[in-house]
Amino acid sequence: MVLLLIALMAYEMYASSTVSIQKFGWGFLTSSKWDPVMDEYGALPFIYGTLVSSFIALVIALPVGVGIAVFLTELAPRWIERPFSFFVELLAGIPSIVYGLWGFFVMVPWIRTTVEPFLSGHFGSIPLFTGAPYGVGMLAAGTILSIMILPIISSISRDVLKAVPIAQKEAALALGSTRWEATRIALSYSRSGIIGATILGLGRAFGETMAVTMVIGNRPVIKASLFEPAYTMASVLANEFTEATSELYISALIEIALVLFVVALLVNAAARLLVWSFTRSSDAGGRF
Amino acid sequence: MYALCIASALLALVPLLLIFYHTISLGAGALNVDFFTKLPKPVGEPGGGLGNAIVGTLILVGLGSLLGLPVGIFAGIYLSEFGKNKFGMTVRFMTDVLNGVPSIVTGVVAYTIVVLPAKHFSAYAGGVALGILMIPIITRTTEEMLKTVPNSYREAALALGIPQWKTTLRIIFPAALGGIVTGIMLAVARAAGETAPLLFTALNNRFWHTTLDQPIASLTVFIYNYGVSPFEDWIAQAWAGALVLILLILILSIAVRVATRQRF
Numbered sequence: 356m357v358l359l360l361i362a363l364m365a366y367e368m369y370a371s372s373t374v375s376i377q378k379f380g381w382g383f384l385t386s387s388k389w390d391p392v393m394d395e396y397g398a399l400p401f402i403y404g405t406l407v408s409s410f411i412a413l414v415i416a417l418p419v420g421v422g423i424a425v426f427l428t429e430l431a432p433r434w435i436e437r438p439f440s441f442f443v444e445l446l447a448g449i450p451s452i453v454y455g456l457w458g459f460f461v462m463v464p465w466i467r468t469t470v471e472p473f474l475s476g477h478f479g480s481i482p483l484f485t486g487a488p489y490g491v492g493m494l495a496a497g498t499i500l501s502i503m504i505l506p507i508i509s510s511i512s513r514d515v516l517k518a519v520p521i522a523q524k525e526a527a528l529a530l531g532s533t534r535w536e537a538t539r540i541a542l543s544y545s546r547s548g549i550i551g552a553t554i555l556g557l558g559r560a561f562g563e564t565m566a567v568t569m570v571i572g573n574r575p576v577i578k579a580s581l582f583e584p585a586y587t588m589a590s591v592l593a594n595e596f597t598e599a600t601s602e603l604y605i606s607a608l609i610e611i612a613l614v615l616f617v618v619a620l621l622v623n624a625a626a627r628l629l630v631w632s633f634t635r636s637s638d639a640g641g642r643f
Numbered sequence: 644m645y646a647l648c649i650a651s652a653l654l655a656l657v658p659l660l661l662i663f664y665h666t667i668s669l670g671a672g673a674l675n676v677d678f679f680t681k682l683p684k685p686v687g688e689p690g691g692g693l694g695n696a697i698v699g700t701l702i703l704v705g706l707g708s709l710l711g712l713p714v715g716i717f718a719g720i721y722l723s724e725f726g727k728n729k730f731g732m733t734v735r736f737m738t739d740v741l742n743g744v745p746s747i748v749t750g751v752v753a754y755t756i757v758v759l760p761a762k763h764f765s766a767y768a769g770g771v772a773l774g775i776l777m778i779p780i781i782t783r784t785t786e787e788m789l790k791t792v793p794n795s796y797r798e799a800a801l802a803l804g805i806p807q808w809k810t811t812l813r814i815i816f817p818a819a820l821g822g823i824v825t826g827i828m829l830a831v832a833r834a835a836g837e838t839a840p841l842l843f844t845a846l847n848n849r850f851w852h853t854t855l856d857q858p859i860a861s862l863t864v865f866i867y868n869y870g871v872s873p874f875e876d877w878i879a880q881a882w883a884g885a886l887v888l889i890l891l892i893l894i895l896s897i898a899v900r901v902a903t904r905q906r907f
Contacts, residue, residue, distance in 0.1 A: 457666070
């Protein structure tokens with residue numbers, strides 16, 4: 356049933372987007388022109404927006420997430436660890452629309468008045484940080500995404516770190532390394548698992564819709580500056596699906612959904628395989 | 644370096660606390676009895692509530708459960724009891740992958756399956772989208788919970804001559820029921836908080852619902868529409884809606900915590 360479902364999902368989207376696939380071919384993925392009035396569609400700005408905003412999210416969330424995992428496994432006493440993991444998991448439970456609302460009314464003004472002037476004041480020579488501080492834009496989207504993927508990265512990294520055989524750490528300590536050096540050995544031992552956690556986080560960031568739609572500014576352009584409004588694949592679906600009038604328009608939107616679906620499948624499959632292969636090999640390693 | 648780890652842990656708590664603080668401080672003001680019982684008022688008229696949206700969310704989650712519960716539970720039973728072969732591994736893997744499919748894509752699928760043939764938006768379409776979302780969560784928790792039932796139960800039942808299907812349904816399943824209910828609650832919480840797949844399946848509706856074959860309101864879509872609107876009382880109601888959602892999810896997560904702690 357589950358297998359059927361995935362096949363059905365892929366087929367339905369392919370079937371519904373044939374009009375656009377036939378008209379634009381592979382050029383759909385590389386054209387940056389999105390003009391519903393002229394009935395011309397290209398998905399590049401959305402693909403770019405999805406990739407860049409997710410990348411920003413990773414840059415922020417990865418160090419923090421791994422830091423939390425190390426804190427929980429190596430440092431925190433049990434009475435802190437349990438409620439703390441509960442709080443972090445609560446972050447994962449907050450609906451994305453609430454993140455969006457909060458991002459729109461609280462975080463975006465803060466970014467506009469504090470973060471962006473600071474960045475352009477100090478690093479204005481880098482093209483990433485130029486332009487007018489709108490607040491809404493790539494930077495805001497990346498920041499809100501980083502909060503949303505943090506729980507995934509930290510909780511999986513924690514599980515992976517816990518799966519490191521205790522003998523590894525004891526051996527390191529017995530050889531005279533400090534606690535931090537022993538932690539580093541545990542980290543490098545669990546590298547592939549943490550990479551898997553990262554990719555899973557990336558997968559979530561790709562598909563995140565509501566929060567991003569509310570803070571990214573929704574303009575289908577490709578700009579170097581992170582302050583500029585942009586657009587992602589998921590948010591164009593959310594915004595324009597009900598407004599799509601022509602058959603070609605709907606079909607182009609469904610093709611975007613198909614692209615997103617395929618990317619999400621690949622990303623998740625890769626991540627699961629990594630995490631699985633890690634936990635399985637450590638099961639074998641833990642037994643001796 | 645350890646100091647940095649502690650700092651990052653504290654940093655993670657900041658957005659959580661801020662979100663709670665803002666939602667409560669901005670949402671509590673618009674929260675009153677009317678909010679739960681009245682229909683939304685047109686722009687400019689004060690008062691009104693999101694009663695129909697709250698009912699709509701309940702209906703949509705119910706429809707989703709109708710699809711998600713049986714499929715999810717049976718898939719979980721299969722994986723745990725008969726899934727130790729190649730096919731089982733594949734199904735397990737695909738379930739995990741399905742869990743990672745963006746919810747908006749699920750919405751598009753429900754759109755092509757239900758809305759396009761019917762030529763109009765409906766509560767059914769929203770229910771299908773939410774059901775697809777719930778399946779992988781329920782499948783995986785059901786499987787995990789059934790696996791915690793000791794093997795001696797299975798062996799004892801089979802030794803007494805009880806057929807396999809009866810063992811599974813009457814002995815293993817009830818033993819794991821508490822955990823399975825937990826999984827169902829998690830899935831319900833997730834479905835109740837989803838917006839993206841409802842935008843173009845269930846659409847929205849400003850009145851009480853009479854049939855399931857018409858567009859239906861939901862709390863999350865209302866939060867979205869009101870949140871991006873320029874009217875102050877609408878925005879206040881959006882915050883109130885967010886508060887209701889967060890409280891719902893908080894209560895569910897704490898209940899899940901308490902339930903699982905007693906068991907294990």
